[in-house]
Amino acid sequence: MLVIENLHARIGDEDILKGLSLTVKPGEVHAIMGPNGSGKSTLGHVLSGRPGYEVTAGTITYNGEDVLALETEERARQGIFLAFQYPVEIPGVSNMEFLKASVDILREHRGEEALDAVTFMKRAREACTLANLDHSFLKRGVNEGFSGGEKKRNELLQMMLLEPSLAILDETDSGLDIDALQVVAEGVNNMRNDTRSFVLVTHYQRLLNFIKPDYVHVLADGRIVRSGDASLALHLEEHGYAWLDDEVA
Amino acid sequence: MSQELIDERIGKEYSAGFVSDIESDTLPPGLNEDVIRFISAKKDEPEWLLEWRLEAYRGWLEMATPHWAHVDHEPIDYNEISYYSSPKSFEDRPQSLDEVDPQLLEVYEKLGIPLHEQEMLAGVAVDAVFDSVSIGTTFRAKLAEAGVIFCSISEAVHEYPDLVRKYLGSVVPRRDNYYAALNSAVFTDGSFVFIPKGVRCPMELSTYFRINEAKTGQFERTLIIAEEGSHVSYLEGCTAPMRDENQLHAAVVELVALDDAQIKYSTVQNWYPGDANGLGGIYNFVTKRGVAHNRSRISWTQVETGSAVTWKYPSCILRGDDSVGEFYSVALTNNCQQADTGTKMIHLGKRSRSTIISKGISAGRSSNAYRGLVRMSPRAEGARNYTQCDSLLIGDRSAAHTFPYIESRNPSAVVEHEATTSKVSDDQLYLCQQRGLDAEKAVSMIVNGFCKEVFRELPMEFAVEAGKLLEVSLEGSVG
Ligand SMILES: Nc1ncnc2c1ncn2[C@@H]1O[C@H](COP(=O)(O)OP(=O)(O)OP(=O)(O)O)[C@@H](O)[C@H]1O
Ligand SMILES: [Mg+2]
Numbered sequence: 001m002l003v004i005e006n007l008h009a010r011i012g013d014e015d016i017l018k019g020l021s022l023t024v025k026p027g028e029v030h031a032i033m034g035p036n037g038s039g040k041s042t043l044g045h046v047l048s049g050r051p052g053y054e055v056t057a058g059t060i061t062y063n064g065e066d067v068l069a070l071e072t073e074e075r076a077r078q079g080i081f082l083a084f085q086y087p088v089e090i091p092g093v094s095n096m097e098f099l100k101a102s103v104d105i106l107r108e109h110r111g112e113e114a115l116d117a118v119t120f121m122k123r124a125r126e127a128c129t130l131a132n133l134d135h136s137f138l139k140r141g142v143n144e145g146f147s148g149g150e151k152k153r154n155e156l157l158q159m160m161l162l163e164p165s166l167a168i169l170d171e172t173d174s175g176l177d178i179d180a181l182q183v184v185a186e187g188v189n190n191m192r193n194d195t196r197s198f199v200l201v202t203h204y205q206r207l208l209n210f211i212k213p214d215y216v217h218v219l220a221d222g223r224i225v226r227s228g229d230a231s232l233a234l235h236l237e238e239h240g241y242a243w244l245d246d247e248v249a
Numbered sequence: 250m251s252q253e254l255i256d257e258r259i260g261k262e263y264s265a266g267f268v269s270d271i272e273s274d275t276l277p278p279g280l281n282e283d284v285i286r287f288i289s290a291k292k293d294e295p296e297w298l299l300e301w302r303l304e305a306y307r308g309w310l311e312m313a314t315p316h317w318a319h320v321d322h323e324p325i326d327y328n329e330i331s332y333y334s335s336p337k338s339f340e341d342r343p344q345s346l347d348e349v350d351p352q353l354l355e356v357y358e359k360l361g362i363p364l365h366e367q368e369m370l371a372g373v374a375v376d377a378v379f380d381s382v383s384i385g386t387t388f389r390a391k392l393a394e395a396g397v398i399f400c401s402i403s404e405a406v407h408e409y410p411d412l413v414r415k416y417l418g419s420v421v422p423r424r425d426n427y428y429a430a431l432n433s434a435v436f437t438d439g440s441f442v443f444i445p446k447g448v449r450c451p452m453e454l455s456t457y458f459r460i461n462e463a464k465t466g467q468f469e470r471t472l473i474i475a476e477e478g479s480h481v482s483y484l485e486g487c488t489a490p491m492r493d494e495n496q497l498h499a500a501v502v503e504l505v506a507l508d509d510a511q512i513k514y515s516t517v518q519n520w521y522p523g524d525a526n527g528l529g530g531i532y533n534f535v536t537k538r539g540v541a542h543n544r545s546r547i548s549w550t551q552v553e554t555g556s557a558v559t560w561k562y563p564s565c566i567l568r569g570d571d572s573v574g575e576f577y578s579v580a581l582t583n584n585c586q587q588a589d590t591g592t593k594m595i596h597l598g599k600r601s602r603s604t605i606i607s608k609g610i611s612a613g614r615s616s617n618a619y620r621g622l623v624r625m626s627p628r629a630e631g632a633r634n635y636t637q638c639d640s641l642l643i644g645d646r647s648a649a650h651t652f653p654y655i656e657s658r659n660p661s662a663v664v665e666h667e668a669t670t671s672k673v674s675d676d677q678l679y680l681c682q683q684r685g686l687d688a689e690k691a692v693s694m695i696v697n698g699f700c701k702e703v704f705r706e707l708p709m710e711f712a713v714e715a716g717k718l719l720e721v722s723l724e725g726s727v728g
Contacts, residue, residue, distance in 0.1 A: 048683050051675065072682035082683055088676045092698030101694060102684035109685070141698070142680075162684065 001025050002047075002166055002197065007058035009046045016042045018222035019058070024166070027194040031208055031233060032201045034219035035241050040201045041085050043219070044168045048082040049075050062166065076102075077109040081164030083155035085171045085201075090142035095154070098142045099124060099161055106162055124161060130190070131157040132183045148175045156187045167191075168199040173207040185210030205237040218244060276333040282306065285434055288333050292403050292437075295410065305423040305433030312427045318589040319618040319650055320558050322495070322532065330466045330497055332435045388452065395451050397481075398443040402470050405441035412443060416474055420503035420538050420566070428499040428534040428560075432468045436501065439469035444479035444510075453708055455484040466497040473503070475510035475545075482513040484711060495523075495557060497532045504539030504547055508569065511546045512539060515707055516563075517715055520555035522722075525613075527585030530557025537561065543569035543598070550706040552715040553580040553590060554722040562620065564593035567601035567632075574603040577703040579715070581696070581722055582615035582647070591621035591652075596629040596662065605636040608700050611647035612723060618650040625662035632662040640670040641699050643692060643723075693720040 002024040009017040016039045024030050034040055046053050047060065049072035060067040062078060070078065090098065100120055107114060115123070128135050131153045143151050152172050159167050172184055188198060188211050200211065208216070208230055216233045218226040218241070225244055226232065276287060285306055289299040314324070392399050398409065405413050423433040440456045456471070475481050498520060506512045514537075523530025533556035539547040549563035565574030576592035594603035603623065611617040623634045640649035655664050673695050681691030697704070697716050704712045 050679050050683075071687075072679065073685050073687050076683050076685040084680070084683075088674070088680050090677050090680070090695060090698065091671075092701055093694055094698075097694070097698075098681075098684070101686055101690065105685045105690075158684065 001063060003059075003061045004047075005059050007043075007046070007060065008056045009042060009058075010054050010056055011042070011052060015056075016222055017046065020219070020223055021058075022217065022224060024197045024199060026165075026197055027192075028214045029188075029192065029198045029200065029211060031213040031216045032199060032219050032224075033203065033216065033233065033236055038219045039222045040219050041170050042222075044082050044085075044170045044199075044201065047075075047168060048072065048080055077106060079165030081159055081162055081167045083152075083159055083167065083169040083172045085174070087143050087146075087151040087155055089144045089146075091144045093142050094139055095142050095157075096121075096124060096138040099138075099158065102158075103161055127157050127160040130160060130183075130187060132180065133157060149177065149180050152176055153180060153183065156184055160187060160191065163191075165195060166197050166199070168201070170201045171203065172200075173202050173204060181207065182210060205233045208233045220244060276331050278331045279328045280330070280332060280435070284332050288435060288437060291333065292406070294406055297414065298406060301418070301423070302434050305430050306435075308424040309427065309430035309434055312424070312430055315427055315560075318560050318620070319616065319652075320560060320587040320589050322558050322587070325495075325497060325532065327431075332466060332468070333437060391451070396445040396448055397450050398441065399454050400441055402436075402439045402441045402472060405472075409441070409443065412474065413441070413472070416472055416503065416505055417470075418503075420505060420540050421501050421536050426536060429501050429536040432470060432499050432501045432536070435466075436468045436470035439471040439500070440473075441471075442473040442481060442483060444475045444481045446476040447478045448476075449479065450481040453482050453484060455486065457486045466499065468498075469500045471500070471502040472505075473512060473514070474505045475507060475512050477507045478509040479507075480511045482515070482708060484515040484517070484708060486517045486519070495530055495532055496521075498534070498556075500535045500537075502535070502537040502563075504537075506539060506541045506545035506547050506572075508543040509545055510542070511548075513548045513550070514539070514563070515711065516549075516551040516553070517711060517718065518551065518553045518555050518559075519718055519722075521557075522555050522584065522586050523557040525584045527557065530586070531555065532557060533559045533561060535559075535561040537563035538566065538593075539564070539574075540566045540568055541572035541574060541598075541601075544571045545569060546573040546575070548575040548577070548706065549592065550575075550577040550703065551579070551590075552703070552707070552718065553578070553588060554718050556588075557586060559586075559588040559590055561590045562592055564595070565603065566595045566597065567603065567629075568597045570598040570600060572598050572601045574601070575706075576603075576605045576607070576621075577706045578607045579610070579700045579703045579719075580608070580617055580619075581610040581719060582612070582617045583722055584613040584615060586613075586615045588616070589618045589620055591619045593622040594624070594634055596623070596625045596632040596634070599628070599630040599632070601629060601632045603634045605634070605638070606702050607636075607638045608703055609638075609640045609649055610643065610696055610699065610719075611640070611649050612643035614646045616648045616650070618652060620652040620654075622654040622656070623664055623666075624655075625657040625659045625664065627658045629659045630661050632659065634662075634664045636664075636666045638666070638668040639699070640668075641696065642670065642672045643696075689720075689724065693723055696723060 004020060004022045007017050007020040032040055055068055067075060104114055124138055125135050133153050143154060146154060155172055173181055213230055216228055216230060217224045282303060285302050289302060421429050424430050442454060444450050473483060504512050520531035520533055541547045547565050553559055567574050574594050580588045580590050582588050592605055605621055607619045609617040609619055619638050625632050638651050642649055649670055651668050653666055657664055673692055678688055678691050696719055704715055707715055
């Protein structure tokens, strides 16, 4: 279970998160929506421990453990996964090699047996098929020369292979064609179970037609200003965010 | 981090850094004609070779230290170096490996190079050079069956004097440059390889160089002759103990590829680089050059991770028509290391072709320069060169430089040059860490990916070694 309480975070001198609280229980899917620049990606990065972000107040615990005390890689090993809004390229390092290295270390940490090369290969190919990526993407450099949509599907591929217990998807649906959107939705739906949780950052209600969220939150100016069920997303789609300003004010 | 962990880390940095307590017979420091006479007498050399050495020495006295390289170090006092050191047990030279002092064999085993033939890497023959002398060559009988000669250069002087006399200095003349002249005067040992006409050498040949004694220099001399239509693949590895003072290593390697011959020369250079503050380490000033005759091919592949200062330009003189020269290089510098390395491709033959792939990695406060010359002579009709020169920076205190020199005096020759500089970005590290990898693993993976094109050129078992070596050399470069 993820518990965020009164989180304040800044980048340089800029306060970005200003008292954010959120609880995500095992098996739940939470959608986070909100205007550009409101702090959605920041939340993901603070959770996963990106250098350069300073937490000035508040706490984050995951399964009772103090997340803020952990190094970035230790958080990942605890099962926290972030699908990046803007995935970076690592030229020369093949997707396959990269994925094998992460799968190995995560399995080791979970006390699972190491996968032999053949089994890993088989799983990687299956995941590719599910992510609708040609198997040749395993041989290419990590995100090297991938199109925008391919990068997003590559994030999905990684999530499927790494099997996190908490996945934060930062606009994985942005820039996808309608078929790819369904691919992502199916990927998430296939992985949903009683213990795994998802936080979906999205601007589009249509994703939520395919993935039924348990909760929808609106993040504005570094805080969660509204929470509700799936119907909140429909309301936002119709009315935008302006009506919230009136209410908050 | 606990003190224990820190100690473990530091200890791991240079795993070949142990000193072996082997009694040795070392000449007092100093350089003059008597020292050269002593070396020559010790090796029972013929008169012509002594004269050859003295001539080189006189040339050297008139020469000045080169200053054009992008490196910076204290001047070397050549009278503080000892020019000859031999393990004591070599007074009565062993006749075979079985007679070699077991303590010496242990040193090589510690380095992962067993010299007992039954324990050897299958299919790799090894010559081991300890300080100034060769301590033995494996698989000689098997090689002899194929007509291949693989022995120390000292032995070759006695057993194959005509070959040595014909080719020694034929590629790198005695007065070629300051360090080559010094080497020609005082060289002590090294390997000699001869592959007769039409023979494919049945196994990889390799030489391991080890400097053990304090205040000694190592001046090895390697000569490889591949007769018409023959093939050989040769690998050299180098290590030295950790010491506070700098030690000089000035080698000369000469390759002769006659018509249709192929020589592949690979180096994994892991001399002690000095400590994190730049104290100690090897000065690696090396001249390596090959001459390629008609339709022959010379490939240099090097993985350079060691030494405090490296000054090295393995080169090809593409004398023959349709000859091919290749240079694949990974040079990694960390902490205070400095490297100025590259190649020269001298195109003389028609349609001669050369390829240069250079990968420079700089971490810590190190400086890494690529310096390369491509020269198309007037008669190099239709010659081609392709150069790709990539630099990778880790952290923001390291430096990379590229100095390409292109001289084309034949309008039909084509020279292509591509260069890139990139940085291991924080975002790349973050991505790796988010996927559970620690920063060091991430950096070594990124660096390995960057070097892939060069590692592909190494013999299989050494490609793996090279990858591990990079990982160790990069320790402490992040975080
Ligand atoms: N390195 C930085 N330095 C200064 N400000 C930054 C930095 N990175 C992000 N910000 C600012 O933090 C705020 C929140 O950014 P964030 O990326 O979290 O927004 P977001 O909600 O994900 O927006 P979007 O919907 O456009 O993706 C923005 O105003 C942004 O400009
Ligand atoms: Mg964002």
